[in-house]
Amino acid sequence: MKNYFAHKMRERSPIEIVGIIIFGIIAITGLAILFGFVIMWLWNWLMPEIFGLTTINYWQAVGLFILFKLLLGGCGSGGGKSSKKCKDHDDKKSKSDxxxxxxxxxxxxxxxxxxxxxxxxxxxxxxxxxxxx
CATH class of the missing domain: 1.20.5 (Single alpha-helices involved in coiled-coils or other helix-helix interfaces)
Structure with a gap:
């Protein structure tokens, strides 16, 4: 596995590699911020009108996302899975093996x-x- 990265980055300078890493960090941060705002916007648009709930702020939306991910996330691959399915999933050879x-x-x-x-x-x-x- 050590040569995999050396092979993939064979013709890239260290400056390019650092640039790729910085761009990745910025992109992930930007998507996380955007996702929090989308959740907040959807909640504030739908929930008060449908269920009579109060509006939430950005950090409450991020907290809701984390809570739902923990409760419904399953084996780290999304979609609520029962513990039996998780054990079966771990035992089988998967594409990520x-x-x-x-x-x-x-x-x-x-x-x-x-x-x-x-x-x-x-x-x-x-x-x-x-x-x-």
């Missing part, structure tokens, strides 16, 4: 770069033959 990644580092150490170069040569050969036609 990374057990095959144990071979990834070894593959790149032994064969990766050479096979990648061969692949690029084949692709460039295919492009050259289609362009000449």
């Amino acid at each position: 990374f057990s095959k990644w144990q071979h990834y580092d070894k593959f790149w150490e032994e064969e990766g770069d050479e096979l990648y170069k061969q692949y690029i040569e084949r692709q460039e050969g295919t492009l050259n033959t289609t362009e000449s036609e």
Whole structure:
């Protein structure tokens, strides 16, 4: 797994990597703030009129979201799941199972770069033959 990140970031400078991380933090923060405002807006628009409840502020909306996520979140993947389904979900191999990644580092150490170069040569050969036609 250690070589996975080295492979993905092979041609990126440290400044680009720091920029990506900072952009990710800013994007996640912006989405969290926006999501809190959307919950507050929906609550204040619907709940007082339908159920006669009071309006809420931004932090109450964020608290409601966290509360509902804790109560209905399930196995960390959303959607309320019973504990039996959670146990079944943990036992099965899922798409997020990374057990095959144990071979990834070894593959790149032994064969990766050479096979990648061969692949690029084949692709460039295919492009050259289609362009000449």
